[in-house]
Amino acid sequence: MLTPPVTTEESLKIPSDRPLIVWAVSDGRAGIHNQVLGLAEAIAALTPTQIVVRHIRYRRLFDRWPTALRLWPDVMLKRDSDLIGPPYPDIWIAAGRATLPHSLRMRRRSQGKTLVVQLQDPRLPSGRFDMVIAPKHDEVKGENVLPLLGSTHRVTPERLSREAAHWAESLSKFRAPFIAVLIGGRSKSHDISPARAETLVQQIRAAVKGKKTTLLLSVSRRTPDAARAILTEGLKDLDGIIYEGKGDNPYFAFLNAADHILVTEDSVNMATEAAATGKPVHILPMDARGTGAKFGRFHQGLQEYGAARPWSGELRFWKYPPLNETNRAAKAVLALYNQTHPDENR
Structure with a gap:
């Protein structure tokens, strides 16, 4: 080493x-x-x-x-x-x-x-x-x-601030606090079934309405079509922005604006980038397709660092030094x- x-x-x-x-x-x-x-x-x-x-x-x-x-x-x-x-x-x-x-x-x-x-x-x-x-x-x-x-990435305070400027007008239409929800998709180790998507919709709706937050939802190209439809249809009536992959990507702007970040457990990159913000990172469960041992070790490391916790359905707040x-x-x-x-x- x-x-x-x-x-x-x-x-x-x-x-x-x-x-x-x-x-x-x-x-x-x-x-x-x-x-x-x-x-x-x-x-x-x-x-x-x-x-x-x-x-x-x-x-x-x-x-x-x-x-x-x-x-x-x-x-x-x-x-x-x-x-x-x-x-x-x-x-x-x-x-x-x-x-x-x-x-x-x-x-x-x-x-x-x-x-x-x-x-x-x-x-x-x-x-x-x-x-x-x-x-x-x-x-x-x-x-x-x-x-x-985790992994190396492009998230820095300067980049987040610069990218957020392009979305300032759109985000100004909504009130804080903001909750960014970053959805991955099917991989060798994980998947999102329609049933899992339905559960996430209900939990996210309850959290958004309970804390009166603004939703910033981003779905991936890897998100299965059925799960994508359930998530976007089930959450489209909430205040906020839903990004489905068309047009300018607000990913960095979402990270910059978010007070809480919810990330599906399939992506090391997204979780690491979220942890670079110093904001609470909630890890959303998915359906397992393999053992997921490596991801288990990664998420355990994020928890020990203080950046992430398993999603409990509640928007709890905690602090930690941004992961750099x-x-x-x-x-x-x-x-x-x-x-x-x-x-x-x-």
Whole structure:
């Protein structure tokens, strides 16, 4: 397990005649993209940085091939995929199975000049990368592994305030307090049945009416159609805003305005982002499709930190320091870069 040295933010600023070049690499899916971009942006907040986004997508024939068989990953890419070629970045931040063949080759291709950081559990020996940043609940082992409570993300007070400005007029029509309800959907481990959706509707209605709150509801693309219809129809008469995926996404504005945040238990990203606000996070139960052991460890960690509690049907209030694991990860990456590349870019 990696133990970053104690540093000050001033010591992490890299003196150079040009900004640090950081590539944020993913397959473009929002949940993965936001993790790599969030960490890159956190680095940029500590030292002058140019962020370059790269999306890796394979042709259909090769899309499901295991990493070990992608021996020529460059020629296997779709035409609309970003090319991975020189000049290479100072720091490579990648996440997702699609990025692994390129991450594994980056140190050799850059002749050791690029620091290779892989997010999530690569399911490969961690020593094949310079650093692996993985959720604690994945229990990834290795001397260069930095475990985090949850995932990296793009939620900062500055971003929430900036994004909220676009929704200020719409939100001004309603009165505080606000309750943000973030609904996920079907995954390998969870689902929302019509019966579960009905139960959530009744509980949310009771909470909103009992505390005279304004509802801010967001449903996911993964939300099953039947559950989506039940939730939106059952709650549409309440004061507030319901976002179903069309038009501008008010997600950050919802987090900024919320006094309470309700999050379904299927999403590590949403729960971690909610915990970054310092507001009470209530974890909504779903229907289990698997053992859910990893999610159990994650939610236990959030509870021990003080950010989240299982949804009781009541809007209870508590305080805790906003969870800021992305900033901790950014400091660790810069500290390692300074240690391993002391003469680069100076």
